[in-house]
Amino acid sequence: MRLFNKVALVTGAAQGIGKAIAELFVKEGAIVILSDINDDKGKQVCDDINITRQQWHESKPAEYLHLDVSSERDWQHAAQHIEQQYHGLDILVNNAGITGFLETSGAHDPEHLDMASWHKVHQVNLDGVALGCKTAIALMKNRSTDEGSNASIVNISSRSGMVGIPLAAAYASSKAGVRNHSKSVALYCAQNGYDIRCNSIHPAAIYTPMWDAMLGEAAARKEAIKAISKDIPLGYMGGVMDVAYAALYLASDESKYVTGTELTIDGGILAGSTAVPAHSDE
Template identity: 40%
Template sequence: MTGRIEGKVALVTGAASGLGEAIVRRYAAEGAAVVLADIDRAAGEALAAELGGSATFVALDVTQEDQWVAAFQAADERHGRLDVLVNCAGITTVGSVEDLALDGFRHELDVDLLGPFLGCKHGIPLLKNAAGEGGSVINIASMASIRAEHYLVAYNAAKAGVTHMTKSVALHYAKAGYGIRCNSVHPGVIHTPILDKVLAQAADPDALYAEWLALHPVGRIGRPEEVAALCLYLASDESAFATGAEFVLDGGSSL
């Protein structure tokens, strides 16, 4: 099927790599105008150029409030509205409660929790004028918000936080009558560059990779395109009745 989000405008953070990249590729293929937002300017601009059409890149560090305001302004100037916001930018800080320093914990929360908060907040003026069945905010959480790991104290906290924040935001949008929905997506381990970054921080990378595989009852880890397919549904008017919900896509790993 093509054209499922024809004419919609979507801003995706973390769009230069991994899941964000797969999402903008799918959105563009389904007819949306995509605004790629990332701190990685070189990769983001290259991908926007490759996608062509109405795809554009905007530099955005999701921890910086003024940059969020500027990114939404850029989307408004270019397209005159916004229908979909995907909060996908993220990092995974490895460390237990005993060995992770305060700065590392804070930085993880800044990127993975404060970043989506700022997007959900400053996106309202644009998203409440979305076309069709209304605006859609998609927060990429993780199965790590459901299932804790001893070595992911900050990531677990940030992703659990974004999950519950999503419900509060969804309630606010609904009660305010904005016509914006807000849902969280919970992928299991998915094959993207973030895995290499986590393995590089591990004491025994081979053992950790084997542990990830064993975590998934289906016998494999996931593909970015599988997450993009779910995010396509959530961006489309087909998901108009879904809000405040946790969409788990994890090969059974949280069972």
């Protein structure tokens, strides 16, 4: 029960990493508000959690809230609900994000980039995190905590926020912004004496639904995963729980002296490998 009685909000919780984080947080004793724009999936995940975990809780440990992270109005509505229902917030996981490949028309390389697509990716990935941090600070700064405990903001960035990605410039740029903004938030909260920490997580080669469009089907998917795994020092793609347990550490009081840092979950990719851009034969 590493998060016993803590109130947590997880964005993008309808699938993938967000879903795994929400499920783990409830298992560890938190009251979790799952949010997403995919209401059908999000509500189903929430219902499944409540059915599974209610035997350990007097009341339902999870609820679902519609939240478009790029909308300041949605964040204001979320803040009002959380303040009224829970009188504050202990943990925020800014997980919601898009690559832009499926959600926009593109292109995403630096030479031909489509500005509407560029703005859409940044609105979700970076503006969404900035709005989340702004909202969380207001909900957390007056929250009374036990001695040795503090509030925590966990921002899900990416390996792409630390290196260049030639064909996904908007995604890489937005995730780099998440990395840097996390440090600004951490220092701002410390400077103002707020008992709030902020850190970022940088996953890479984590098998989630976000990969579906890129991996193909059946035999082609197996070959694609095999090819990707060859470039990972540990030799295999990670799973959503690898990221969820990292988020659990940063959300818990075990990391009460950790702020403004980044945690890379990539099987060793950035430990010393060299990224060489692919060259056209033309």
